Amino acid sequence: MILNEIKLTDFRNYDSLSLAFHPKLNIFIGHNAQGKTNLLEAIYFLSLAKSHRTSKDRELIRFGAEDAYINGTITTANSTLPLSIGIAKGGKRAKVNHLEVAKLSQYIGHLNTVLFAPEDLNIVKGSPQVRRKFINMECGQISKVYLNHLSDYNKVLAQKNQYLKSRNVDQIMIEVLNDQLAHHASLIILKREQFISTIERHASRIHADISNGRETLNVVYNPNIKYESDNPEDLKSEISALLAESLDKEIDRGTSLVGPHRDDIGFTINDFDVQTYGSQGQQRSTALSVKLAELELIKEEVGEYPVLLLDDVLSELDEVRQAHLLTSIRNRVQTFVTTTSISDINHQIMDDMQLFEIENGKIKIDE
Numbered sequence: 001m002i003l004n005e006i007k008l009t010d011f012r013n014y015d016s017l018s019l020a021f022h023p024k025l026n027i028f029i030g031h032n033a034q035g036k037t038n039l040l041e042a043i044y045f046l047s048l049a050k051s052h053r054t055s056k057d058r059e060l061i062r063f064g065a066e067d068a069y070i071n072g073t074i075t076t077a078n079s080t081l082p083l084s085i086g087i088a089k090g091g092k093r094a095k096v097n098h099l100e101v102a103k104l105s106q107y108i109g110h111l112n113t114v115l116f117a118p119e120d121l122n123i124v125k126g127s128p129q130v131r132r133k134f135i136n137m138e139c140g141q142i143s144k145v146y147l148n149h150l151s152d153y154n155k156v157l158a159q160k161n162q163y164l165k166s167r168n169v170d171q172i173m174i175e176v177l178n179d180q181l182a183h184h185a186s187l188i189i190l191k192r193e194q195f196i197s198t199i200e201r202h203a204s205r206i207h208a209d210i211s212n213g214r215e216t217l218n219v220v221y222n223p224n225i226k227y228e229s230d231n232p233e234d235l236k237s238e239i240s241a242l243l244a245e246s247l248d249k250e251i252d253r254g255t256s257l258v259g260p261h262r263d264d265i266g267f268t269i270n271d272f273d274v275q276t277y278g279s280q281g282q283q284r285s286t287a288l289s290v291k292l293a294e295l296e297l298i299k300e301e302v303g304e305y306p307v308l309l310l311d312d313v314l315s316e317l318d319e320v321r322q323a324h325l326l327t328s329i330r331n332r333v334q335t336f337v338t339t340t341s342i343s344d345i346n347h348q349i350m351d352d353m354q355l356f357e358i359e360n361g362k363i364k365i366d367e
């Protein structure tokens, strides 16, 4: 999948901008606060009808303007398709092939993107909550069934926690809720297990490449419930037994202690724990490999590679890791990169790409 061009009107610090992109590699270079990330954000918004930086769409409208527009054209294996989104203070409107869609869900999915930004390092360094959010987002994109079970699980869990907090715990009610939790948990756990093993398969290959074969990355699922079954019914029984065993403790503590809401993922390189013992560079390349594995997942799902957006990651990687990223990946995946310095860019890469110099919302195209 390729994004051929983009037009911005009153988006962030761009009043009017029209750019044609290189099919392999596009580099946005400029000092801080000139509009590099704004451009990646525009591409991300064109893909998902939401920003990766803010939930308030009105922040995207240029100061003093009434509305903002992003237009783009994508080419897939089968077609060339114009996409457009208008953002007004009161809401947003999206068009596919010049026709307005009734629901944003009909719009999303035409342009697929994977974004890697500095904060993604938290997938490795952050709390288990960050990693659960990552699994939920990724599994949710691939499986609607997962999303439904997760949403039901969270609703029942909130109810159960309310009961546990009250002074007079209704044990029968909690047993009913535990039965529902065990049902949803069994499906969530099996999907997570499957998802993490697929991520590991891709991420470990990518990591071997970017570390020039020196490092073996493993991604492991650390479920809160230690289980043996691999079919939903048996797993549900195992979970039910554990929940029953933990009930007294849960009543005592006034909160739910057991279940996939306490799961985590672990990363090891050459068998040591990356979070505890990894260097900064190893933690970054672990996060990057895990994110790049998403490219392969989307390819398996959709049949085509998405577009890759890399925000400010070059300066963080050594030459070998950079070269891998920008040479092998760009031959498969159209890539957009932001950087503050040309010295960050490996010189072998400079031939087959387009450089855009950005200064205060204006772009100079380097021929």
Ligand SMILES: Nc1ncnc2c1ncn2[C@@H]1O[C@H](COP(=O)(O)OP(=O)(O)OP(=O)(O)O)[C@@H](O)[C@H]1O
Binding pocket: 011, 012, 013, 014, 030, 031, 032, 033, 034, 035, 036, 037, 038, 039, 059, 060, 061, 062, 063, 312, 338, 340
């Ligand atoms: N709604 C808006 N209207 C006008 N300008 C805006 C708006 N939102 C942000 N900006 C401006 O955009 C600039 C920031 O752009 P951006 O985040 O793309 O920086 P960047 O080039 O990626 O910088 P860095 O290298 O520091 O990450 C700032 O000057 C900010 O004032």
